[in-house]
Amino acid sequence: AEAALRQNEKLAAVGRLSSSIAHEINNPVDAAMNLLYLAREQTADAEIRSLLEIADSELKRVANIAGETLRFHKQADRPERVLAADLFASVLMLHSRRLRNNRIEVLRRERALKPFECFEGEIRQVLNNLIANAIDAMLPGGRLLLRSRPAVDWASGQHGIALTIADTGSGMNEQTRNRIFEAFFTTKGIGGTGLGLWISSEILIRHGGHLKLRSSTLDRRHGTVFVIFLPLNSPLSEDVPISEPLYIFGN
Numbered sequence: 001a002e003a004a005l006r007q008n009e010k011l012a013a014v015g016r017l018s019s020s021i022a023h024e025i026n027n028p029v030d031a032a033m034n035l036l037y038l039a040r041e042q043t044a045d046a047e048i049r050s051l052l053e054i055a056d057s058e059l060k061r062v063a064n065i066a067g068e069t070l071r072f073h074k075q076a077d078r079p080e081r082v083l084a085a086d087l088f089a090s091v092l093m094l095h096s097r098r099l100r101n102n103r104i105e106v107l108r109r110e111r112a113l114k115p116f117e118c119f120e121g122e123i124r125q126v127l128n129n130l131i132a133n134a135i136d137a138m139l140p141g142g143r144l145l146l147r148s149r150p151a152v153d154w155a156s157g158q159h160g161i162a163l164t165i166a167d168t169g170s171g172m173n174e175q176t177r178n179r180i181f182e183a184f185f186t187t188k189g190i191g192g193t194g195l196g197l198w199i200s201s202e203i204l205i206r207h208g209g210h211l212k213l214r215s216s217t218l219d220r221r222h223g224t225v226f227v228i229f230l231p232l233n234s235p236l237s238e239d240v241p242i243s244e245p246l247y248i249f250g251n
């Protein structure tokens with residue numbers, strides 16, 4: 001218990017540090033982007049304009065990365081009781097256009113009928129990251145399977161729910177699989193931040209849950225399967241100073 005406490009303190013300290021870094025980054029980046037905009041307006045030279053545009057898009061990337069760390073702030077003080085089906089539904093809505101445009105079929109198999117405790121915004125962020133990744137991997141089409149069911153964590157014996165997000169996409173090779181939880185690891189070039197899975201696993205660990213996956217490039221029909229486990233009652237309410245954002249660099 002003492003080790004866990006020390007770990008929590010360490011996490012909280014890193015959290016404070018990283019969120020203040022994100023603030024420090026966002027303000028000057030905003031200022032620089034405004035200046036670039038003005039500079040672009042004031043020059044007719046096509047070559048200079050295109051250089052300024054590149055500078056602008058690089059800064060947007062910085063802003064995105066800082067933004068993802070800031071979103072890690074708590075929105076609520078205590079965990080709320082939610083239904084898995086409602087979480088899935090609200091996240092799916094965000095992606096409805098991309099799903100439709102890419103002819104991705106969504107299959108829902110919901111068996112977790114009891115509410116569970118969580119920080120809703122955070123778990124929605126996790127589902128959002130996983131579903132966005134699944135869609136990215138399936139372009140230009142495929143099948144997204146969302147499943148929820150009651151589950152028992154074999155390691156702790158805890159009762160909870162399992163949420164499955166499975167796609168029929170490209171899958172991952174071993175090299176990629178080994179690195180996906182690293183901060184800033186992405187195979188999407190400029191289109192990715194490499195923060196989605198890293199943040200997701202941190203959020204789940206904080207909830208006393210975890211994330212497992214199976215992925216292969218050998219079988220197009222199966223692609224990638226992520227399974228989230230969350231305990232019915234979030235341990236967070238008592239153990240962790242919940243006003244702190246938590247953040248880990250590497251392991």
Ligand code: ADP
Pocket residue numbers: 129133134137167169170171172176180185186187188191192193194195196197198224
């Ligand atoms: P990002 O999406 O910005 O790259 P993530 O941390 O969410 O960052 O994902 C890291 C990498 O993991 C991705 O770049 C991709 O290579 C791989 N990945 C994640 N989810 C999937 C998936 N469902 N199918 C295939 N590859 C995936």
